Amino acid sequence: MSQDAAIEQHYGRPGLLDRILKSLAKQGVDGNDITIETLAPLDEFHVGGLFATRRIASRLTLMPQDRLVDLGCGTGGPARAIADISGCTVSGVDLTEEFVTTGRALNDITGLAEQVTLTQGSILALPLPDDAFSHAVMLHVGMNVADKHGLMREAFRVLQPGGRFCVYDMMQTSDGDLKFPFPWASDASFSAVARPADYIAAAIDADLALEAQHDESAGAASMLSAMPDSGPANRPDGSADPFHNLAQHIKTGLLAPTEIYFRKPR
Numbered sequence: 170m171s172q173d174a175a176i177e178q179h180y181g182r183p184g185l186l187d188r189i190l191k192s193l194a195k196q197g198v199d200g201n202d203i204t205i206e207t208l209a210p211l212d213e214f215h216v217g218g219l220f221a222t223r224r225i226a227s228r229l230t231l232m233p234q235d236r237l238v239d240l241g242c243g244t245g246g247p248a249r250a251i252a253d254i255s256g257c258t259v260s261g262v263d264l265t266e267e268f269v270t271t272g273r274a275l276n277d278i279t280g281l282a283e284q285v286t287l288t289q290g291s292i293l294a295l296p297l298p299d300d301a302f303s304h305a306v307m308l309h310v311g312m313n314v315a316d317k318h319g320l321m322r323e324a325f326r327v328l329q330p331g332g333r334f335c336v337y338d339m340m341q342t343s344d345g346d347l348k349f350p351f352p353w354a355s356d357a358s359f360s361a362v363a364r365p366a367d368y369i370a371a372a373i374d375a376d377l378a379l380e381a382q383h384d385e386s387a388g389a390a391s392m393l394s395a396m397p398d399s400g401p402a403n404r405p406d407g408s409a410d411p412f413h414n415l416a417q418h419i420k421t422g423l424l425a426p427t428e429i430y431f432r433k434p435r
């Protein structure tokens with residue numbers, strides 16, 4: 170099986186929209202009550218959820234005239250939240266077809282279809298023009314993408330000169346073996362966890378300049394334990410819980426949710 174097919178098999182389960190709507194209905198949420206906030210536990214697939222997405226939007230200081238690309242957008246939770254809070258337009262690209270079709274339906278339901286466009290594709294060959302975006306984000310995707318140089322080259326290509334790129338990934342921050350499963354991979358065969366220095370080296374090779382780096386470990390482990398069982402990597406076979414496992418790795422300092430900001434020079 171190719172790497173892309175393994176990733177899509179890991180994340181994509183048919184009937185996702187139906188499961189999301191049923192889960193909301195169970196909580197008494199339907200119609201106009203389906204908002205960025207009520208959806209957040211179900212459509213933000215990264216540590217810190219909506220809180221982390223809003224932190225990133227704030228650090229990027231986005232304006233309504235900005236155009237943002239979300240690399241590996243999942244079902245578009247972060248894309249919708251950023252569009253909603255900043256007024257900017259967002260274009261999301263994700264490998265997993267089920268996420269993209271679910272995300273388009275959620276764009277319609279939340280009234281954000283004019284502002285948020287989702288497309289199926291690989292971030293290593295973005296179906297997007299050169300120099301088209303003022304900002305780019307990538308949230309918890311690089312752990313599945315071994316070719317960090319390729320992803321940095323694509324981010325550089327689609328950004329306008331002066332454009333900023335925020336990477337928010339789980340990164341390895343001390344020596345030691347990773348013990349699977351994690352939410353992004355049940356085993357090491359399609360995991361590509363790297364160190365902050367690897368991302369930075371790949372970005373610099375792609376001519377992106379480093380602006381800032383933040384370790385967001387504080388509070389992450391407790392947020393993880395609050396994540397719902399209905400997440401994209403939920404395992405029905407009774408094996409080790411990937412979220413609990415990730416929390417342990419963060420507590421011991423082997424992994425850290427890390428944000429790195431880059432800029433394409435003018």
Ligand SMILES: C[S@@+](CC[C@H](N)C(=O)[O-])C[C@H]1O[C@@H](n2cnc3c(N)ncnc32)[C@H](O)[C@@H]1O
Binds near residue numbers: 244313
């Ligand atoms: C943990 S989810 C994060 C989704 C979203 N960024 C969020 O935070 O809600 C990882 C996503 O990366 C996508 N992905 C992994 N490798 C990819 C690739 N090469 N190109 C595009 N998407 C990819 C998966 O399909 C999945 O939706």
